[in-house]
Amino acid sequence: MCQQYTREILDRYYGATPYHGWEGDEDEGQMGAWFVMTAIGLFEMNGGVTANSEFDITTPLFEKITISLDGDYYPGNKFTIETKNYSGENKYIQAAYLNGKRLKRPEILFSDIVKGGTLILEAGDKPNDKAF
Template sequence: MGLYFHGNEQYRHIPYLYNDVGEPWKTQALVRRIQKELYRPIPAGLCGMDDYGDLTGWYVTSALGYLQVDLASEYYEIGSPLFPEVTVKLPGKQPGVFTIRANHVSDVNKYIQSAKLNGKPLNVPRFRQVDMTAGGSLVFEMGPTPNLSWGTQSLGDLPDTRTR
């Protein structure tokens, strides 16, 4: 994968940086390639040292379709989900349920065509943590070719999609 080395935790956020330059389809392609080529269900199937679960944590959240690139930020960057539907049960005083659905997802259909966050169109490749913690849904329409216009809006245009 060129000079990129996924086995070193300092660099695992790099595939998601294409989102910041208006080319999220490159994030989707690279994340999916990493998911499929560098993680294997065999002994020693990880591509590097799993420092305190960081390597497996990357895989788990990336398989759900997102990653928190900047741990001090309130945002999750969107990648390429692996599963048709996942339900995340959230703890707290008022525990919520957040559902992530990727319609038509497959090994071929790895590119996001459109997305809705809590029923509203999401045209940027990120969402806020608060949009998840209250419960709700993130729904992707997936396809076999990159949608070169989805996710290219300015990241400053992130809508308020909280369910409260």
């Protein structure tokens, strides 16, 4: 459900024209930050209130994303998210692999991201209840 609704909100309310935009208060950048995180395929369900946040994984708007990590704060150098079978219609994750290991749940911890590595997502056009 997270994959369906996050993409629906991105497609409906965000865009590069004056006719797109969230109706109402922008909450001092929170809606823009939500867009960035969701556009790279990470959706935080608990609002960042834990020391080691957990992100639901959604299909990104990009084929490949590289996040550079500051070595002064994080152990990893970079974290990459790659989407196989990327297209606008393929908004459902069929499988996900973190550093070569298949994930059993569509979730990733903040601590996994800052260690660095690669998250590979296989996308498809239909929900797959057996993906995880």
